[in-house]
Amino acid sequence: xxxxxxxxxxxxxxxxxxxxxxxxxxxxxxxxxxxxxxxxxxxxxxxxxxxxxxxxxxxxxxxxxxxxxxxxxxxxxxxxxxxxxxxxxxxxxxxxxxxxxxxxxxxxxxxxxxxxxxxxxxxxxxxxxxxxxxxxxxxxxxxxxxxxxxxxxxxxxxxxxxxxxxxxxxxxxxxxxxxxxxxxxxxxxxxxxxxxxxxxxxxxxxxxxxxxxxxxxxxxxx
Amino acid sequence: xxxxxxxxxxxxxxxxxxxxxxxxxxxxxxxxxxxxxxxxxxxxxxxxxxxxxxxxxxxxxxxxxxxxxxxxxxxxxxxxxxxxxxxxxxxxxxxxxxxxxxxxxxxxxxxxxxxxxxxxxxxxxxxxxxxxxxxxxxxxxxxxxxxxxxxxxxxxxxxxxxxxxxxxxxxxxxxxxxxxxxxxxxxxxxxxxxxxxxxxxxxxxxxxxxxxxxxxxxxxxxxxxxxxxxxxxxxxxxxxxxxxxxxxxxxxxxxxxxxxxxxxxxxxxxxxxxxxxxxxxxxxxxxxxxxxxxxxxxxxxxxxxxxxxxxxxxxxxxxxxxxxxxxxxxxxxxxxxxxxxxxxxxxxxxxxxxxxxxxxxxxxxxxxxxxxxxx
Numbered sequence: 001x002x003x004x005x006x007x008x009x010x011x012x013x014x015x016x017x018x019x020x021x022x023x024x025x026x027x028x029x030x031x032x033x034x035x036x037x038x039x040x041x042x043x044x045x046x047x048x049x050x051x052x053x054x055x056x057x058x059x060x061x062x063x064x065x066x067x068x069x070x071x072x073x074x075x076x077x078x079x080x081x082x083x084x085x086x087x088x089x090x091x092x093x094x095x096x097x098x099x100x101x102x103x104x105x106x107x108x109x110x111x112x113x114x115x116x117x118x119x120x121x122x123x124x125x126x127x128x129x130x131x132x133x134x135x136x137x138x139x140x141x142x143x144x145x146x147x148x149x150x151x152x153x154x155x156x157x158x159x160x161x162x163x164x165x166x167x168x169x170x171x172x173x174x175x176x177x178x179x180x181x182x183x184x185x186x187x188x189x190x191x192x193x194x195x196x197x198x199x200x201x202x203x204x205x206x207x208x209x210x211x212x213x214x215x216x217x218x219x220x221x222x
Numbered sequence: 223x224x225x226x227x228x229x230x231x232x233x234x235x236x237x238x239x240x241x242x243x244x245x246x247x248x249x250x251x252x253x254x255x256x257x258x259x260x261x262x263x264x265x266x267x268x269x270x271x272x273x274x275x276x277x278x279x280x281x282x283x284x285x286x287x288x289x290x291x292x293x294x295x296x297x298x299x300x301x302x303x304x305x306x307x308x309x310x311x312x313x314x315x316x317x318x319x320x321x322x323x324x325x326x327x328x329x330x331x332x333x334x335x336x337x338x339x340x341x342x343x344x345x346x347x348x349x350x351x352x353x354x355x356x357x358x359x360x361x362x363x364x365x366x367x368x369x370x371x372x373x374x375x376x377x378x379x380x381x382x383x384x385x386x387x388x389x390x391x392x393x394x395x396x397x398x399x400x401x402x403x404x405x406x407x408x409x410x411x412x413x414x415x416x417x418x419x420x421x422x423x424x425x426x427x428x429x430x431x432x433x434x435x436x437x438x439x440x441x442x443x444x445x446x447x448x449x450x451x452x453x454x455x456x457x458x459x460x461x462x463x464x465x466x467x468x469x470x471x472x473x474x475x476x477x478x479x480x481x482x483x484x485x486x487x488x489x490x491x492x493x494x495x496x497x498x499x500x501x502x503x504x505x506x507x508x509x510x511x512x513x514x515x516x517x518x519x520x521x522x523x524x525x526x527x528x529x530x531x532x533x534x535x536x537x538x539x540x541x542x543x544x545x546x547x548x549x550x551x552x553x554x555x556x557x558x559x560x561x562x563x564x565x566x567x568x569x570x571x572x573x574x575x576x577x578x579x580x581x582x583x584x585x586x587x588x589x590x591x592x593x594x595x596x597x
Binding site: 008010073101104 | 428442485514515
């Protein structure tokens with residue numbers, strides 16, 4: 001499973017300059033945190049933000065004897081900064097990316113603006129299918145804030161082995177609603193599912209090919 | 223002679239007001255507890271008003287009234303700190319003399335002072351504050367202020383609570399120091415009066431939060447920005463037709479300052495837009511993660527009391543998240559006094575360095591542009 005999250009980022013500096021500034025904060029195993037640059041081009045850069053966490057884990061055995069182990073953990077977040085498109089792509093992002101975003105803001109002299117995306121998932125899904133030239137089926141869908149009556153709202157997950165869009169239409173029937181997530185199942189070129197959410201996240205059940213990823217990325221309705 | 227203390231008493235109405243006015247501190251549970259202390263059990267379903275009414279009619283002795291006042295006391299946790307620097311060196315012994323002179327004239331205040339170390343001197347002042355708009359028992363509030371004098375190089379730095387009263391104390395002390403030293407003593411606060419551009423003022427904060435030694439920035443959770451009105455005033459000398467425009471402008475919605483709260487605010491689109499429109503930061507709350515053992519996350523704030531003028535810098539440490547067994551505690555815990563003073567000292571030092579840097583840069587830029595115009 002691979003999860004990609006896109007954020008709208010406006011880079012005030014060129015990718016080459018950004019790379020130079022990130023190199024100043026490079027991680028070489030000694031520091032607590034830093035960046036590891038993987039690829040730098042004129043229009044994008046691939047890098048990782050690595051955090052090293054060291055602590056002493058204390059366990060008590062049944063006889064009350066305490067043992068302490070020194071542990072070192074690494075948390076890393078892979079990302080792609082790009083001039084075109086949404087601007088920032090996070091790969092399998094951990095929950096807290098605040099430190100990384102603060103570091104990126106510092107690298108750009110606090111002139112970087114990052115904001116979450118809000119997209120229409122159905123538009124996104126149909127654009128992905130159009131560009132892939134492949135029709136998949138929407139086998140599950142999550143509805144949020146469907147207004148049943150005044151001040152009464154429902155959240156629903158609709159699942160099926162066939163396309164659920166028709167059934168969803170019948171359920172919604174003109175009521176106010178938000179489609180939060182859509183999962184598309186493709187049979188060709190190979191069996192796979194892609195989950196798209198309205199905050200700009202795409203989750204693949206298997207490692208996506210570079211082509212597929214770039215299609216999903218460029219189909220994002222910005 | 224009779225004890226003058228017996229001349230003063232609290233009526234049931236005053237006790238009623240005292241109990242009733244602090245809804246946050248004297249809750250129903252507290253009232254029930256006060257009654258229970260007297261061996262009276264009251265229904266938990268009873269309204270607050272009824273409980274207060276009943277309790278206020280019971281006899282209260284001096285200790286009882288003090289007990290209620292103590293419960294109402296405001297906590298000092300949210301208190302902000304400020305720093306003032308004096309351009310003279312003062313040894314703890316000299317300070318001791320000055321402080322005892324100060325005590326002689328300021329009879330309303332109770333001053334205790336002690337030498338903390340060779341370079342540090344602590345002065346503790348207890349004073350009363352009057353607020354006649356409050357109920358009688360609360361008109362006089364006892365406050366205390368702690369002034370910490372630190373000798374740094376040829377200067378003396380004083381850490382004070384960010385109140386007008388503490389600033390006045392420092393002013394009075396200065397007069398005595400001047401008399402003692404027989405020289406003019408300058409008070410220096412951290413002020414952005416030398417930096418007029420919105421950009422430079424914002425840079426002061428962004429550099430401050432990103433250059434604390436061992437405490438790199440994690441997230442900015444609260445931000446207050448203001449628009450520089452001084453720039454608008456500069457435009458006054460334009461053409462005649464401008465008056466009309468200005469009148470129209472006044473009728474439009476004008477945003478003077480904005481408070482933002484959230485996560486990673488300095489990287490938010492909203493803030494960047496405001497910045498582009500000429501807003502500058504006037505106060506900031508941020509979290510920083512220590513990059514050496516014990517890897518604590520601290521939350522601090524810094525800002526100017528006089529926002530538009532960039533005067534009266536004040537700051538505080540809200541608390542810390544401790545790192546235990548690979549995870550952080552959920553809620554902020556208050557930091558110990560010793561930790562707090564080292565953190566405050568670090569904040570002060572960094573703020574001074576950043577300000578000096580910015581002033582030097584501004585002077586450098588000013589000299590450059592001056593040279594250009596000369597050519």
